[in-house]
Amino acid sequence: MVDAVFVWRRLVGAQIRSQLQYRLSFALDAFGSFWISFIDFLVVLVIFRNVSRLNEWNVHEVAFLYALSSITFAVTDMLIGQLDQFPQKIRDGNFDILLVRPRGTLFQVIASDFALRRVARVVQGSIVLVYALSTLTIHWTVLRVLVLVVSVPSAIVIFSSIWVVGACIAFWTTDGGEFTNAFTYGGTAMAQYPFDIYATWLRRLLGFVIPLAFVCYFPALYVLGKTDPLGLPRFLEFCSPAVAAVSALVAGLTWRSAVRHYRSAGG
Amino acid sequence: MKRVRVDWEIAKRGWRRYAAYPWATVAGAFTNTIFGFLLAYILLAVYRSRADVGGFDAGDAVTYVWLSQSMIMTVYIFSWWELAWRIRDGSIATDLLRPLNPQRYWLAFDLGRAPYHFVFRGLPPFVLGALVFELRYPSPLDALAFVVSLTLAVVVSFGFRFIYNSIAFWLLDFRGVVTLSTTIVIFFSGMAIPLRFMPTALRDLCYALPFGSVIQTPVDIWLGKRDGAALLGVLGLQLFWALALLAIGQLVLRRATRKLVVQGG
Numbered sequence: 001m002v003d004a005v006f007v008w009r010r011l012v013g014a015q016i017r018s019q020l021q022y023r024l025s026f027a028l029d030a031f032g033s034f035w036i037s038f039i040d041f042l043v044v045l046v047i048f049r050n051v052s053r054l055n056e057w058n059v060h061e062v063a064f065l066y067a068l069s070s071i072t073f074a075v076t077d078m079l080i081g082q083l084d085q086f087p088q089k090i091r092d093g094n095f096d097i098l099l100v101r102p103r104g105t106l107f108q109v110i111a112s113d114f115a116l117r118r119v120a121r122v123v124q125g126s127i128v129l130v131y132a133l134s135t136l137t138i139h140w141t142v143l144r145v146l147v148l149v150v151s152v153p154s155a156i157v158i159f160s161s162i163w164v165v166g167a168c169i170a171f172w173t174t175d176g177g178e179f180t181n182a183f184t185y186g187g188t189a190m191a192q193y194p195f196d197i198y199a200t201w202l203r204r205l206l207g208f209v210i211p212l213a214f215v216c217y218f219p220a221l222y223v224l225g226k227t228d229p230l231g232l233p234r235f236l237e238f239c240s241p242a243v244a245a246v247s248a249l250v251a252g253l254t255w256r257s258a259v260r261h262y263r264s265a266g267g
Numbered sequence: 268m269k270r271v272r273v274d275w276e277i278a279k280r281g282w283r284r285y286a287a288y289p290w291a292t293v294a295g296a297f298t299n300t301i302f303g304f305l306l307a308y309i310l311l312a313v314y315r316s317r318a319d320v321g322g323f324d325a326g327d328a329v330t331y332v333w334l335s336q337s338m339i340m341t342v343y344i345f346s347w348w349e350l351a352w353r354i355r356d357g358s359i360a361t362d363l364l365r366p367l368n369p370q371r372y373w374l375a376f377d378l379g380r381a382p383y384h385f386v387f388r389g390l391p392p393f394v395l396g397a398l399v400f401e402l403r404y405p406s407p408l409d410a411l412a413f414v415v416s417l418t419l420a421v422v423v424s425f426g427f428r429f430i431y432n433s434i435a436f437w438l439l440d441f442r443g444v445v446t447l448s449t450t451i452v453i454f455f456s457g458m459a460i461p462l463r464f465m466p467t468a469l470r471d472l473c474y475a476l477p478f479g480s481v482i483q484t485p486v487d488i489w490l491g492k493r494d495g496a497a498l499l500g501v502l503g504l505q506l507f508w509a510l511a512l513l514a515i516g517q518l519v520l521r522r523a524t525r526k527l528v529v530q531g532g
Contacts, residue, residue, distance in 0.1 A: 028443025036450040043460045047313055050320050050464055054312045178294035182301040190305050197312040202304055 004107060011111040019116045026117060034120040037074070040192060041066060041128055056229050057194045060135040064224065066192040067129035068216040072155035073188035074121035076163065079156075082113030083163050087170035087177040096264050106164065106255050136224065144223050147238065151219035154240040158215055161247035162187060168258040183210055191215040196229040203230075214243040273367070274375040281379025292387045295340065300392040303336040307400060313464075321463030321470065327490050330403040331461050333396035334486050337389035341381050341417065342424040342481050344458055346449045349373075350432035351441050363524060370516050374425055381421045405489045412498055416485040419505035423480045426512025427452065433516065436523035457483035477508040 019026060044066055048059040057065075086109060089095045098108045138144065166180025187210070190198070195207055195217045207213035214236075221228055222237035285292070307329050314325040323331065339345070350373060353359045362369045396402065405413055431448035435441045453459050455478035462470045462483045473479045484501050487493050493501050 022440065025440035025442070028440055029446070030443075032443040032446030032450070036446055036453075039450060039454050039459050042454060046460050046464050047309070049466065051313050051316050053316065054309075055315070173290045175288045176290040176294045178291060178298055181294075182298040186298065186301045186305065189302065193305075193309055193312075198305070198308045202308065206301075 004103075007103070008107070008111050012114045015114045016116050029117040030120040033117055034124050037070060037121040037124045040070070040189065041124075044192070055194060055196050056226070060132055061220070061224055061226070062193065063128055063132040064136060065194065065216045065220050067125050067132050068151065068155065068220060069125075069188050069191035071122055071125035071129060072152055072215065073159055073184075073191075074118055074125055076156050076159040077121065078115055078118040080110050080160055080163055081115055081118060083109065083167040084177065084180070085113070086167045087174045090170045090262075091174045093264055095262065099259075099262075105259055106252075109167075138223065139225060144225075147219050148223050151216070151223075151240050154219075154244040155215040157244035158211055158240075158247050159184065159187065161244075161251035162210060164251040165254050168254050171258040171261055187212050187215070191217065194229075211243045211247060214240040274371070277372060277375040278379030281376035281381075282383045284376075285380055285383050286387075296388050296391045299336045299339060299388065300395050303333050303392050303396050304399075306332045306336075307396070310461075321461075321465075322492065323461060323463045323490075326401060326403050327492075328461065329396075329400045330490060331486050333393050333400070333402060334489055335458055335482050336396075337385075337393040338417065338420070338482060338485065339458065340384040340388040342420050343377070343380070343384070343428065344424065344449070344452055344456065344481070346445050347428045347432065348445060350429065351435040351445065354432070354435035355439060355441070368517075368520075370429055370513065370520055373429065374422070374513070377421065377425045378418075381418075385417075403490055405491060409488055409491050409494075412493075412502065413485055413489045416488050416502060416505060419502065419509050420481050420485050422509040423477050423505060423512060424452070426509060426516055427477060429516040430512065430519055433519045433523060436519075436526065452478055452481060455479070456481040457486070461486075475504075477512060480505040480508050 041063075044059070044062055047054070048062070052058065054062060089098075089109070095105075098105045101108060162183050163180065166183060167177075169176055169179055183206075187206070190206055191212050195203055195213050198207075203213070207217070218237045219240055220226075228234070228237075310328045310332060311325060313320065314328065318324060320328070350359075350369075353362065359369070362372070365372075427448070431445055432441075434444045438444065455473045455476060457463075457473065457479065458481075462473045462479060465473065474483065480501075484493075484505060488498065488501070
């Protein structure tokens with residue numbers, strides 16, 4: 001495990017150094033990513049120009065949901081977002097190379113591409129978080145701080161698990177990779193808004209079967225001290241880490257069985 | 268006449284290129300459907316506390332969501348890099364040797380691609396949306412005007428894509444510029460949120476710029492928000508932007524070619 005972390009740091013460190021070699025390219029890229037992720041927040045602001053509340057949520061509370069969703073998604077994207085290009089490895093047969101190396105295949109895929117430019121999105125989400133926290137009156141307790149702090153890695157693990165399961169589709173159909181977008185990009189978009197505005201079937205499917213409700217909605221209810229408009233049991237507000245652990249397990253097992261299914265294209 | 272025949276052959280290839288990846292089409296349509304549901308419920312939550320936003324009622328807004336999701340690939344709103352890559356890897360030199368104007372070539376290709384995306388990426392999400400929500404449908408005349416308007420929207424969008432791709436002639440690191448241009452189109456066209464939800468001054472600006480012509484104008488026409496002189500007016504504006512952007516693209520191309528020749532490319 002320690003060894004894996006060491007190797008990961010070496011590999012990612014090398015990529016960061018190489019990406020920073022092209023300064024102008026990096027700056028322009030980061031600038032572009034910053035603004036494209038800003039659109040979603042402009043949409044929130046435009047909506048709240050027309051109404052003061054979405055159900056029981058005001059603009060500051062939605063900004064909080066938005067920030068939590070976009071920061072954790074951006075970190076996930078930075079760490080493993082290159083899984084979007086993974087189908088290419090299957091198509092051209094380059095996945096074979098990973099099979100003969102003395103490390104886990106998933107580890108190699110993740111460590112082989114680290115997109116530093118996506119840090120711009122983390123910055124964008126953080127700005128919104130500062131805005132949200134400075135305008136909200138939260139009665140901070142130790143437990144609230146703890147729930148907020150723990151919700152960040154939990155959300156990253158949940159998003160990562162969705163991404164990994166989605167990437168497994170490539171083992172069966174190489175040009176269907178975009179299916180994953182519905183749950184990754186669609187997932188962060190959904191988590192940016194309070195879940196009680198969605199229809200029941202959509203909430204069940206994307207909130208619980210794919211556990212997006214545990215990314216922001218439940219932790220936010222607890223941190224903001226809101227009563228759940230859906231009237232769901234309160235213990236769910238503490239379940240994000242457990243849900244994250246189960247998601248990671250499911251993702252790991254899915255990847256394993258998918259790799260076993262793999263047949264080389266003959267690269 | 269021979270020219271038009273060539274255009275037609277190129278357009279057919281535009282259709283076939285995308286028809287070659289059916290699973291990508293299914294997956295993309297699925298993603299548009301999920302986004303359609305999310306946006307529809309978000310906008311409906313707005314209408315819980317008001318009946319009208321900038322001349323749109325709840326039915327208009329939901330129709331807007333499904334129609335714009337269906338148009339997303341037809342007008343190719345997301346990053347289009349093809350020309351930029353050909354410039355970067357030098358294939359553009361071969362393109363310039365051909366007795367065809369590259370802009371005309373890509374326009375013909377795009378006009379072949381667009382109907383494929385309209386049918387296979389556009390219709391399925393719209394039909395699914397129509398099964399779940401009560402959508403609005405146009406009068407026969409508006410339907411006809413919508414088809415004209417959507418075609419102009421494809422040309423306006425193409426004209427802009429051609430220009431930002433041409434940046435690659437001067438800038439090898441074009442990714443940031445392409446991303447930023449895409450961002451501008453998504454927001455100012457009304458793709459992210461209907462222009463009708465925006466403050467009046469901003470909305471009027473978006474309508475006047477080419478971007479409003481890409482999404483908001485065709486949807487307005489579908490919803491019967493424009494008739495008589497106003498309908499002719501918005502179609503005229505679309506036509507103006509289509510021609511203006513193509514002309515600018517042509518100028519950019521000419522300058523770039525001169526530079527290429529100077530470099531001995």
